[in-house]
Amino acid sequence: MNLALFDFDGTVTSSDTWTPFMRFALRLPRMLVGQVVMIPVVAGYRLGMVSASTGRQLAARVGFSGEDAARVRGLGVKYATTVLPGTVRQSAIERIEWHKSRGDDVVVVSASLDVYVGPWCEAHGIAWICTTLEERGGRLTGNYVDGDCTGAEKVRRIRQRYELAQYALVYAYGDSREDRDMLELAHKKYYRWGEISSWDEVTSYDHPRASRSADR
Numbered sequence: 771m772n773l774a775l776f777d778f779d780g781t782v783t784s785s786d787t788w789t790p791f792m793r794f795a796l797r798l799p800r801m802l803v804g805q806v807v808m809i810p811v812v813a814g815y816r817l818g819m820v821s822a823s824t825g826r827q828l829a830a831r832v833g834f835s836g837e838d839a840a841r842v843r844g845l846g847v848k849y850a851t852t853v854l855p856g857t858v859r860q861s862a863i864e865r866i867e868w869h870k871s872r873g874d875d876v877v878v879v880s881a882s883l884d885v886y887v888g889p890w891c892e893a894h895g896i897a898w899i900c901t902t903l904e905e906r907g908g909r910l911t912g913n914y915v916d917g918d919c920t921g922a923e924k925v926r927r928i929r930q931r932y933e934l935a936q937y938a939l940v941y942a943y944g945d946s947r948e949d950r951d952m953l954e955l956a957h958k959k960y961y962r963w964g965e966i967s968s969w970d971e972v973t974s975y976d977h978p979r980a981s982r983s984a985d986r
Contacts, residue, residue: 772939773932774869775952776862778880778887778900780945781963783857788826788882794853795845795885796833804832822948823918826881830903835912839905846885854890861963862943866896869941879928879952881920899927920948925955 779787793801808829814820834842869876876896880887884902891898902915917923934940934955942949942956943963950969953959959966966972 771937772869772872772874772941773934773937774866774874774876774941775928775943775956776866776876776878777944777946777949777952778878778882781943781949782859782862782866782878783854784859785857787854787857787886790853791846791849791883791886792829792833794849795842797837800833800837804829807832823881823920826901827914827918830883830914831912833912834903834910837910839903839908839910842903842910843885846883847889850886850889850893854886863894865943866894870895874941875932875937877928877932879919879924881918881948899924899931922951924949925951928952928955 776782779785796804808825812825815822815825866876878887878891878896878898878900880898880900882900884898884900887898887900899919901919904911904913904915916927919927928934939958940956941958941960942953943960944950944953945962949961953961953966954969959968961972
């Protein structure tokens with residue numbers, strides 16, 4: 771049996787899903803306030819002074835702190851069923867199904883949010899490891915459980931859940947620098963759907979997007 775690890779945004783999907791979900795889920799007053807509060811963060815990101823991961827975490831804190839958890843999770847399900855299908859690559863679905871047909875364990879590993887990645891993965895019969903919004907007393911805190919699922923954190927969570935030595939081959943699919951650690955973990959690495967033997971073959975990258983550069 772093999773293990774197949776898929777980043778989400780920019781790999782399974784053709785575009786960012788994190789920022790569109792924020793627009794989809796946030797109430798208008800919260801969104802308007804957030805746009806003002808996030809101006810220096812966005813400027814810092816564009817100047818290379820604020821990382822994509824930091825930008826996402828700050829935006830989530832501004833956008834979700836105190837929000838009703840059940841409402842946001844309900845919107846996550848709606849987003850997964852009505853919006854995501856229009857962004858998912860058919861080639862990615864075919865590759866996922868190919869792995870499933872071989873009996874491989876298939877996992878989406880993403881910095882995108884559990885409230886919509888989870889329902890999407892569940893509908894497709896695959897596992898997921900992703901950024902999880904923290905909830906207390908029925909309200910979202912605006913924080914993440916165990917931080918942003920990106921970079922080395924992806925690998926930590928993969929190793930925490932899976933005994934890699936039991937797999938004949940580990941496949942990994944990603945599209946950005948945020949996936950580097952996960953790709954280096956794998957025997958078979960796919961960067962932007964092209965197979966590479968090592969990260970050294972990647973000679974140019976997109977600047978990581980604050981809204982969510984590829985899981986995702």
